[in-house]
Amino acid sequence: MSHPGSDRCQEIAGKPVGDCAHQSNLFRLISVSGNTVCAVQCSNIAAHPILISRIVTTPATTSLPDLWRNVVPSRLARDETLLAWLETDLDARLHFSRGLLLITDRRLLNLASPDAAGDTYDYRAGLVIGKNDHGGIGRVELFDGSARLACWHYTLAHDIQASRFVKQFEQRLTEFLAGAPATRIAPDCCPDCLTPYPDDRQECPHCNTTINAPPSTWTLLRLWRFAQPYRWQLLSGFLLMLGSTAATLVPPYLTIPLMDKVLVPYQNGKPIDFGLVAWLLAGLLGSALLAWVLGWAKTYILALVSERIGADLRTITYEHLLRLSLEYFGGKRTGDLMSRIGSESDRICVFLSLHLLDFATDVLMILMTTVILFSINPWLALATLLPLPIIAWMIHNVRDRLRTGFEKIDRVWSEVSNVLADTIPGIRVVKAFAQEQREAERFRVANRHNLQVNDRINKIWSLFTPTVSLLTEIGLLVVWAFGIWLVSHNDITVGVLLAFLAYISRFYARLDSMSRIVSVTQKSAAAAKRIFDILDHVSSVPEPANPVHLDKISGRLEMRDAGFRYGNRAVIKGLNLTIEPGEMIGLVGHSGSGKSTLVNLLCRFYDVSEGAISVDGVNIRSLPVAEYRRNIGLVLQEPFLFFGSIAENIAYGKPDATRAEIIAAARAAHAHEFILRLPQGYDSLVGERGQGLSGGERQRISIARALLIDPRILILDEATASVDTETEKEIQKALDNLVQGRTTIAIAHRLSTLHKASRLVVMDKGEVVEIGSHDELMESGGAYYRLYQAQARNVDTDLNDLPPAATVDAKVTT
Amino acid sequence: MNNYTLTRNPAGRLVCTLACGTSDTVVPVRAFPIAAPDEGVSLTGSDGHELVWIERLASLPEDQRTLIEQELAQREFTPDIRCIKSVSSYATPSVWQVATDRGDTELLLKAEDHIRRLPGGALLISDGHGLTFLLRDPAHLDAHSRKLLDRFL
Incomplete structure (x- = not known):
């Protein structure tokens, strides 16, 4: 509530301030210019898309690309206002060529090129706009009733803008037909991450910046953040390096007197001055020893430091990675992430300890040699x-x-x-x-x-x-x-010449290794960039600024107008559902109907894009993430067992559980007996290299794991889908124990496993289509009835094998 | 000979009417768009099920073939790279300025493995925005393009 127009902001936002958990920095003034009304935003963008979607922004003309900026005003009538635009990059024959679509207060205008006259489509009843894409090209089509008036093409790089454009057209058309004046509804913010666009740009600074930039060598400078704790060691290492390099340069210098004062005079008939020779040889030995000691100390200290920097880099990156949301992991390959943290940090480490060190030594040596050579002759x-x-x-x-x-x-x-x-x-x-x-x-x-x-x-x-x-x-x-x-x-004397030759052959030899530095630096810069990619990523499930703590939750879940978009595809739309404490809900629907997404939202693996989910009346976004998840027990279709003993796996969510607790959980999960049959009982190793357990056995261990933390909310995501009927009965018995007295949300393909559910929620295309008990839904003869009938005909029928008419959507959306 | 008819409806969609009287908007799809573009075209209905299988396009009557080819031309988009003018960097991600049979454009190469080798030497390049570019004969590019391309192969 910090800026002068905050009352106005509330009005725009249309949402009571009390709903926002980030009250300390609730509103921020983004821009006030021209006919712009104040644009406001909660500092926690991801948490408050609603606030932003009502932002009023600058007129569309200012953000037009350069090519069009001067053309457009001449094509519009004097009192005509431009509301939105879309640049297309393909013409009707699908050749690359820039075109522009404009929405004004009275019509849709298409400019095929900056010189084209333009096709006009005035708003009238019956106009319908549609958008689809196939094989990398998107199309915006305009229909009058059932007849197609026009079709425009673009590459998918413009898809997000196109979706917004279509929406803007629809909204303006509705307003126009209702006789309302034009309002700027355009949410000039990125539909992906909801960051408002900066003025004059139609690209999200947040989503788009990382894509095109090749790795720059300057990225390596950012490593300083990790080097800073070791700055004193680094300084002493550098001083040692100076010393040792200087020491290696002494021997050639000593060859001058050795030549000019001893050998050359001897050849000219003078006896050798053994005292001087002893001094000079001692000097050679001394400088060699000094170079040896200093070189050892330098290499040791700097290698130690670089190894520590590498280790810090790895740990910090991994810690950061673990805190990122599931969304991030969904888009990345495991091997890629592993190599970033493992081998790439190692590459940086080797670069720092070996190549950079060598290079610095070489440069120092060349500089010092130059000084010495010039001082001689x-x-x-x-x-x-x-x-x-x-x-x-x-x-x-x-x-x-x-x-x-x-x-x-x-x-x-x-x-x-x-x-x-x-x-x-x-x-x-x-x-x-x-x-x-x-x-x-x-x-x-x-x-x-x-x-x-x-x-x-x-x-x-x-x-x-x-x-x-x-x-x-x-x-x-x-x-x-x-x-x-x-x-x-x-x-000059012969000695000087020899000294020169000795010096120069030294650093010619180093030129080769010095030339290597360029490629090594580039490689490490690329590695550093890939690591900083992870470190720079902000979790899309942010921790609340002012967290609310709930001691003991009762388990009442409420979803209000919840919506979720994956990329620009709406997966869940306007979902309203209240689940009472202790109630068991069965989620039913085709694959792709949004069941698993709903579960992910409830676990807060993702955040809703619209609306809110609350537990016991508190928005889950205002609870600390880890504290909230502690109340949730999750049993997945493919139970994951970590490498370790069975006891450790059961106690995964509560590492300090006593043995008695573990056994009690295993008994309740009907896992106790089969565990005892294993040679080492609860100490048997499972996981990657461990004993092979059957699917049903693994599932029961994961149920025991969920039971042990005694969660108030239980989520069963296809817990029995991958096992045979016999095992399913075993698991079902275990589940029945688990479900008691907890708010349970169960997803199941086999409808028979949901017989205990007090209500069934039937979902389709991200929306709830039916809610009721089995009997009620059977009676109403809707979507559930059809699903049930299909399964009754063939017990093992998967929902995806239903007759064509019912499965089309599932295929489209999966 | 044919047990179906093809027409274009006012909404610009192809409509296929089968002998049994059912009609549906259809989408022609090539089964082997790269290996054998003229063999095997399927007309799939709005629900994604195949209505008609055409062994080879050449065997169709003229008017029907034109209709299908028109529709395919509207849907197929694999620009053929003729020349690589410049690349922003040799390290990926890299933005290439290219000339294609469909005009000049730029493509974003996110990683080297987005260049796929096809049997016969052609290259298929997936752009960061989901477009696919074809390089039919890398050996016959001009020297400059080949030099640039070589850095990525």
Whole structure:
């Protein structure tokens, strides 16, 4: 309630302020400009779509794409207002070409191109607009009664805008026919995440930003957040690096006096000064030892730090990942997420501890060498360093080519392993159809491709090392030639020349490894980006800012006008349902009718897009997520057992449960006896590598798990669907124990398993079509009656095998 | 010979009337859109069930074939890439500027494995927005396009 127009905001929002749990920062002023009325938004966007959907926004013309901005005003009458627009990117022959559809207060206007005159469709009764898509193209069609007036095409990139456009047209048409003045109904916010669009843009800044950006090297800088706790170690590591690099540069320097004061005079007939030699040799040994100690300390400290940074990165990413909503997991492949947290964080770690460290050392060395060389003899130094950039550039060029080649090998290699991944899990099929030969051939083809690519890259690669040494030799040649010239002019001594040669051969050798840094940096930047992708993702099921705590809930559930969209498809629409404490509800309907989605909403795996779900009269969005879920027991169709003992699996939701509690839960779930039959009883290992348990046994363990936490709300999602009739009876007995005194929502394909339900809720296309007891629904002869009849004819009939007329929708929506 | 008739209704939909008198709006669907576009076209009704199976389009009378081909042309959209003008980066996601048989456009390649190799050397490229592009003969692209493409293969 912080801004001056908050009363007005309430009016716009049309919703009592008290409903919002985020009162501390309830409304925020987004923009006030021109004829814009204040646009308001609760800071917790996901929780308050209703508030935003009534936002009044700036006129549509300001947001038109550049191509159209100057054209459109000339096509409209003076007093005509533009309400909404849609840019199409395909013409009637399905060629790429930009067109524009406009909705004004009196008509729909189509501009096929900026110069086209435009087709006008004035509002009148009987106009119907429709939208559909197939194979990547969407169509907006305009009908007059049953005759099609026009059809416009667009690629699916514009689909969200098209849905909104259709809605806007319908609304304006209704208003126009009712004689109402035009109101701006357009919710200029992203239908996916409900973030309001910024001015002049029709893309959601939230959903669209991440898609197109290739990984940038700057992403690596963000790693500083993880490096900061170790800044003192990093600093000491850097100082050690300076010291050790400096120490390695001492020996060549000592060769100057060794040459000029000892060896050359000796050749000229002077005796060797052994005292000086001892000093110089001691200096060589001392600097080597110093370089050894400092190098060891540097590598150790920095490796330690980078390993810790990597570990922190992994832990934090995983913790963040666990807190994300199911929606996120739905869109991602497990292997992908695993590799992000596992190998990619490792790649960053190796980059920091190895490549970056080496690179820094090399750079330091080159800088120091340059300083030393110039201090000895600037002219020779110049001659020495001149070829360096050229050589570096050439090495970099070859490397670049190699890199693309190696990337190619990576991809080809994954092709080869894909053949394996395809065949080995399906080995039973391969053998059953006697296709070993064919699979072997497939592998051979993939391998041959691999060979071809490798042959090509090997041509360059085999050239690489000899080229580097050739370039190095040429560089040395220049130094020799210039050096001898200088010596002959008595500008430098032999010792100086030798020292130069010693220095320069050192860093020519490092040029190769330095050139590698570019590709390694790019790879780690890509890895860092993929990790930050996870870290930057905000859970779509946010924790409330001011949580309400409920001690003990009674289990009264209430759904008011609940709606849910998945992407831009409405899965649940305007659902109203109240479930009393202790009541058992059976959810019935075709697959795809929204039953499982409803359960996901009740568990708050997702948040409703419209309306509200409340427990004991409190919106579930204002309860802390984990605290709310603790009240829910969930039994799924495919019970998941973690690797561990049976006792641990039963006590998963309550790790501190006593053995007696575990056994009591197992007894109630009718699992006790079969558990005792296992060799190690409750200590038997189950899960991935553990004992094979049958589907029914696993299910009963998961029921025991739900029983142990003694939830007030129980959700059975097809708990008996994947077992045979005999086992089902066993499970049913276990379930009967579980259901007692709890608010229960059961989904079942087999209607017979719902005989205990006090009410049955029949769903179709995301809506509740019937509610009542079995007898009432049978009597009314509606959707439930048809389902029941179909199953009665054939006990094992799945709902999906019903006669065509009844199953079309299920197929369309699944 | 045919036991059905095809017409186009005012709403722009194809309507198929069977010999038994039932009629329904139908949608023609190719069974092998890439491997054998002219063989096997199914006319499916509004409920998704097949009403008529056409072995090969060429065997149909002229008028019916035109109707079906018109309808297919409205539904099929696999632009054929003629030239790759530029790519935004060699690391995916990458935006390509391409010239196709249906005009110039840009496509968003989300990952390299969205390029599918077809038997015979053609490439099928799925765009980030759900479009599918076809590259019929990568070997005959111009040198510049081939060089760009090569970085992704």
